[in-house]
Amino acid sequence: xxxxxxxxxxxxxxxxxxxxxxxxxxxxxxxxxxxxxxxxxxxxxxxxxxxxxxxxxxxxxxxxxxxxxxxxxxxxxxxxxxxxxxxxxxxxxxxxxxxxxxxxxxxxxxxxxxxxxxxxxxxxxxxxxxxxxxxxxxxxxxxxxxxxxxxxxxxxxxxxxxxxxxxxxxxxxxxxxxxxxxxxxxxxxxxxxxxxxxxxxxxxxxxxxxxxxxxxxxxxxxxxxxxxxxxxxxxxxxxxxx
Amino acid sequence: xxxxxxxxxxxxxxxxxxxxxxxxxxxxxxxxxxxxxxxxxxxxxxxxxxxxxxxxxxxxxxxxxxxxxxxxxxxxxxxxxxxxxxxxxxxxxxxxxxxxxxxxxxxxxxxxxxxxxxxxxxxxxxxxxxxxxxxxxxxxxxxxxxxxxxxxxxxxxxxxxxxxxxxxxxxxxxxxxxxxxxxxxxxxxxxxxxxxxxxxxxxxxxxxxxxxxxxxxxxxxxxxxxxxxxxxxxxxxxxxxx
DNA sequence: TTTTGTATTATGTCATACATATAAAATGAA
DNA sequence: TTCATTTTATATGTATGACATAATACAAAA
Numbered sequence: 001x002x003x004x005x006x007x008x009x010x011x012x013x014x015x016x017x018x019x020x021x022x023x024x025x026x027x028x029x030x031x032x033x034x035x036x037x038x039x040x041x042x043x044x045x046x047x048x049x050x051x052x053x054x055x056x057x058x059x060x061x062x063x064x065x066x067x068x069x070x071x072x073x074x075x076x077x078x079x080x081x082x083x084x085x086x087x088x089x090x091x092x093x094x095x096x097x098x099x100x101x102x103x104x105x106x107x108x109x110x111x112x113x114x115x116x117x118x119x120x121x122x123x124x125x126x127x128x129x130x131x132x133x134x135x136x137x138x139x140x141x142x143x144x145x146x147x148x149x150x151x152x153x154x155x156x157x158x159x160x161x162x163x164x165x166x167x168x169x170x171x172x173x174x175x176x177x178x179x180x181x182x183x184x185x186x187x188x189x190x191x192x193x194x195x196x197x198x199x200x201x202x203x204x205x206x207x208x209x210x211x212x213x214x215x216x217x218x219x220x221x222x223x224x225x226x227x228x229x230x231x232x233x234x235x236x237x238x239x240x241x242x
Numbered sequence: 243x244x245x246x247x248x249x250x251x252x253x254x255x256x257x258x259x260x261x262x263x264x265x266x267x268x269x270x271x272x273x274x275x276x277x278x279x280x281x282x283x284x285x286x287x288x289x290x291x292x293x294x295x296x297x298x299x300x301x302x303x304x305x306x307x308x309x310x311x312x313x314x315x316x317x318x319x320x321x322x323x324x325x326x327x328x329x330x331x332x333x334x335x336x337x338x339x340x341x342x343x344x345x346x347x348x349x350x351x352x353x354x355x356x357x358x359x360x361x362x363x364x365x366x367x368x369x370x371x372x373x374x375x376x377x378x379x380x381x382x383x384x385x386x387x388x389x390x391x392x393x394x395x396x397x398x399x400x401x402x403x404x405x406x407x408x409x410x411x412x413x414x415x416x417x418x419x420x421x422x423x424x425x426x427x428x429x430x431x432x433x434x435x436x437x438x439x440x441x442x443x444x445x446x447x448x449x450x451x452x453x454x455x456x457x458x459x460x461x462x463x464x465x466x467x468x469x470x471x472x473x474x475x476x477x478x479x480x481x482x483x484x
Numbered sequence: 485t486t487t488t489g490t491a492t493t494a495t496g497t498c499a500t501a502c503a504t505a506t507a508a509a510a511t512g513a514a
Numbered sequence: 515t516t517c518a519t520t521t522t523a524t525a526t527g528t529a530t531g532a533c534a535t536a537a538t539a540c541a542a543a544a
Binding site: 034066 | 276298299302303306307314322329332333334336337338339342345346348349351352353354355356357358359360363408409410411414460461464465468475479
């Protein structure tokens with residue numbers, strides 16, 4: 001077979017792709033910041049030499065990602081992209097594959113293990129009081145019913161996320177919540193575990209975590225919550241080894 | 243003043259919004275999974291009673307989010323949404339506000355603190371050998387130059403993420419990397435710190451982390467990396483208190 | 485059998501028109 | 515002049531129709 005010189009593949013990318021890149025470059029080059037207004041669709045169309053349709057599609061992508069916001073009928077401005085919000089629409093457990101679900105579940109474990117320092121740094125008395133209430137409420141109810149156990153889990157751990165004072169992290173927690181619920185229910189169903197497995201018995205309870213948060217350090221808290229999450233870690237590792 | 247019956251506010255959401263919701267419902271109701279083909283634009287347009295323009299915009303959103311993929315000129319299929327990839331384009335530190343940058347930086351600290359268990363669970367000999375090489379390479383070079391210090395940070399910590407065997411987490415790391423670089427450069431510039439502040443001196447070095455990974459436990463490793471990240475935590479907390 | 489041509493089809497792009505919400509300008513009343 | 519109201523200009527939202535183009539299947543030709 002005769003050898004030919006290599007032939008570079010032609011640029012097959014769509015116009016919209018190119019325009020999107022040009023737009024992003026435009027924002028950067030002009031040092032535009034969130035809140036700044038951007039040119040009109042027709043102006044872009046003219047200066048880039050494409051139809052308004054293409055401009056609209058490129059801008060729509062950026063809008064979908066939250067980088068620009070359209071003030072209806074008045075123009076568009078640059079926006080602080082809200083990373084979290086967009087995920088929510090598509091992060092439906094029923095639309096996700098098993099592997100993705102598993103990874104997101106792991107991610108949640110990682111977040112809870114990692115936020116200890118921020119809890120201790122930012123906690124307030126008000127936070128602690130509220131957490132106390134949550135724990136008291138759950139101690140007052142009868143245990144054993146898995147569905148309620150899940151609700152209590154969410155209340156307690158959700159409060160922790162909130163106490164981190166990092167709204168991006170909180171957004172994440174909301175995002176991962178359906179995934180958590182989904183996997184949680186599957187865990188408890190598949191393996192016929194009683195809820196004690198998660199909230200009581202030999203494991204660290206919410207009460208113990210709360211006390212640790214009062215008198216402990218980030219280090220002691222990490223060790224405590226690690227043991228509290230033990231069954232979930234077990235679950236994550238078990239599946240990873242099959 | 244005469245009292246009127248309440249007048250429900252009219253639905254002011256755009257057509258595209260509604261269509262997007264309808265499309266998502268369609269996918270769920272028909273139990274469509276990644277890989278399945280979906281109807282054509284014109285079919286949607288007809289059955290939903292709107293123009294092809296609206297259908298296209300709604301579908302474009304879902305494409306931007308990675309939920310559907312368009313096989314050029316052949317149709318569209320459902321896709322496993324690649325959550326991470328899309329955000330790389332817009333997560334440009336120069337386009338983000340200070341507060342978002344700060345939160346993303348914190349998020350990175352949280353991730354590194356939280357992944358210890360997964361490192362120990364999934365590490366392989368090959369991983370450890372590669373990490374050894376990375377550390378040796380950085381020990382062989384002259385220290386002091388901040389830019390190189392940053393490269394070494396990225397190499398070492400990037401490898402850690404990779405060792406977690408969680409690709410979503412790795413995607414996150416890639417996502418957050420520009421933010422990290424940006425904040426890192428600002429930290430070192432603003433406070434005139436020498437790179438020893440980050441890599442040597444009284445702090446935990448990469449070498450020490452590696453040794454810990456060999457003979458330690460998740461618990462000891464967490465404490466070690468916590469001290470390794472000390473200056474970054476300081477930075478995060480300092481800003482949060484002003 | 486292999487190659488080449490052709491029809492079909494769905495998305496990509498363009499052009500144009502009109503609807504409509506908003507803000508700014510113009511107008512009118514006090 | 516000042517305030518309230520109306521008008522107007524404008525940019526996005528939506529609709530329609532057209533054609534280009536790439537992927538595919540299938541027929542025709544070698």
